[in-house]
Amino acid sequence: MSLTLYHFPMSPFSRRVRLALAHKNLSYECLDARSDAALLEQARALSTQMTVPVLVDQGQAIADSLAIINYLDVAYPNAPKLWPTAREDAALSFDTVAAVDGALDILVDLGSRYFLLSSHDDWSNVSSELVGRAQRNLDRLGERVATLGRETIAASGWSAADMALMTCVLWLEGLPARIGTLAPIERIVKLGWHLPPSLLHWADAHRNRTDVLAL
Numbered sequence: 001m002s003l004t005l006y007h008f009p010m011s012p013f014s015r016r017v018r019l020a021l022a023h024k025n026l027s028y029e030c031l032d033a034r035s036d037a038a039l040l041e042q043a044r045a046l047s048t049q050m051t052v053p054v055l056v057d058q059g060q061a062i063a064d065s066l067a068i069i070n071y072l073d074v075a076y077p078n079a080p081k082l083w084p085t086a087r088e089d090a091a092l093s094f095d096t097v098a099a100v101d102g103a104l105d106i107l108v109d110l111g112s113r114y115f116l117l118s119s120h121d122d123w124s125n126v127s128s129e130l131v132g133r134a135q136r137n138l139d140r141l142g143e144r145v146a147t148l149g150r151e152t153i154a155a156s157g158w159s160a161a162d163m164a165l166m167t168c169v170l171w172l173e174g175l176p177a178r179i180g181t182l183a184p185i186e187r188i189v190k191l192g193w194h195l196p197p198s199l200l201h202w203a204d205a206h207r208n209r210t211d212v213l214a215l
């Protein structure tokens with residue numbers, strides 16, 4: 001088996017894949033594309049997504065964290081499952097990840113890819129509408145974990161939904177302390193969203209997991 005992961009150490013998308021690989025007990029070569037421009041070019045050349053993470057398994061590249069997670073469950077069926085199989089668990093898990101990405105994608109886009117448009121007259125209307133969507137997703141996730149009555153999204157236990165939500169909370173709560181390290185971080189912090197306290201409380205139950213501590 002030869003697995004290679006191009007990642008950014010702090011990225012919530014990369015971190016959820018690292019948690020998934022840990023859950024599957026898979027060993028892999030981990031290449032930090034943030035620290036080495038040549039590695040970033042290699043990662044970008046591997047797919048049309050132009051984003052990190054990218055996993056290479058037996059010479060085949062898979063881009064996008066969710067595609068990678070879905071792939072791992074299919075390619076390594078005998079390793080612990082990433083997605084729950086019961087219908088209600090599956091519905092909650094997929095919807096949770098959609099809400100996580102519904103928040104993260106907007107905040108990353110506004111703080112980085114689209115930021116050059118911020119001097120446009122319509123920027124504040126467009127960005128406040130989008131940040132409103134991101135906040136609705138965060139609020140929905142906060143309500144969900146507050147009413148679940150258990151520590152994991154799925155009744156069957158820790159799954160890819162928890163990995164996505166945990167890495168989202170860690171990333172968002174850690175942004176203020178990282179201002180000054182990368183330009184988009186301050187812009188994202190200043191967009192005007194907030195993490196519902198119930199999400200921080202939910203994350204507290206998982207902070208001391210060995211795989212989370214190793215992130």
Ligand SMILES: N[C@@H](CCC(=O)N[C@@H](CS)C(=O)NCC(=O)O)C(=O)O
Nearest residue numbers: 011013050051052053064065066108
């Ligand atoms: N949907 C993608 C999003 C990945 C993503 O946005 N990655 C960012 C890092 S957090 C990236 O590669 N940014 C560099 C770029 O877009 O050029 C996934 O889930 O993997």
